[in-house]
Amino acid sequence: MAIKYGFGKMVDFSFAQTIDRVTHVLQEEGFGILSDIDVAAALKKKLNKDIPPYRILGACNPPLADRAIAAEPSIGLLLPCNVVVREDGTGAVHVEFMNTDAVLQLVDKPGIAELASDVRQRLERVMAAV
Numbered sequence: 001m002a003i004k005y006g007f008g009k010m011v012d013f014s015f016a017q018t019i020d021r022v023t024h025v026l027q028e029e030g031f032g033i034l035s036d037i038d039v040a041a042a043l044k045k046k047l048n049k050d051i052p053p054y055r056i057l058g059a060c061n062p063p064l065a066d067r068a069i070a071a072e073p074s075i076g077l078l079l080p081c082n083v084v085v086r087e088d089g090t091g092a093v094h095v096e097f098m099n100t101d102a103v104l105q106l107v108d109k110p111g112i113a114e115l116a117s118d119v120r121q122r123l124e125r126v127m128a129a130v
Contacts, residue, residue, distance in 0.1 A: 003099075004099065004102050005098065005099050005102050005103060006084075006096050006097055006098055006099050007096070007097055007099055007124070007127065008084070008094055008095050008096030008097055008127065009094070009095060009127060009130075010092050010093065010094050011093050011094070011095055011130055013093060013130075014093065015053045015085065015087050015093050018085050018093050018095060018130065019055060019057075019085055021130050022057065022083060022085060022095055022126065022130055023057070025125075025126045025129045025130055026057075026059050026083070026126055028126075028129075029061070029122040029123075029125060029126055030061045030062075030063070030064075030122070031059040031060060031061045031081070031122070031126075032059070032060055032061075032062070033057050033058065033059060033060075034058045034059070034060045034080050035056070035057070035058035035080065036055060036056075036057055036058070037055065037056040037057075037058075038054075038055055039051070039054040039055065039056060040052065040053050040054045040055075052086065052087040052088060052089060052091075053085075053086065053087045054084070054085075054086040054087070055084070055085050055086070056082055056083070056084055057082070057083040057084075057085065058080040058081070058082060059080055059081045059082070059083050060079065060080040060081070061081075061119070061122070064115060064118065064119055065079060065080070067111070067115055068112065068115055071109050071110070071111050071112055071115070072107050072109045072112060075104075075107055075112075078103050078104060078106065078107070081097070081098050081100060081119060081123065082097075082098045083095065083096070083097050083098070083123075083126075084096040084097075095127065095130050097123045097124075097126070097127055098123075099120065100116040100117075100119040100120045100123070101113075101116050101117065101120050103116075104116035
């Protein structure tokens with residue numbers, strides 16, 4: 001996947017296995033899941049529209065979030081780090097991660113670029129391990 005605001009890959013696991021695996025590997029990197037949005041279920045309920053499985057996991061590493069908020073209290077507008085697990089129309093499963101470098105460049109504060117780089121490295125390790 002080549003977009004400025006994210007990075008990811010296709011995996012050889014089922015959708016459910018991928019959710020479990022991503023959650024586990026995020027925990028190993030110090031992230032917990034603050035939110036779990038089932039977009040497919042929401043669209044079915046609100047619009048009666050069927051789409052392939054699509055979940056947005058809001059991942060947070062508390063010590064890193066604390067550092068970010070201490071540096072810039074309004075940075076919560078850019079948190080948590082979103083991870084998308086989705087199935088495409090062919091049944092392939094994709095895992096996509098927010099590019100913290102791109103998103104946090106919006107914040108011009110000392111220490112934020114270093115923090116964003118740290119978070120990105122952790123998310124890249126998660127992607128590699130999935």
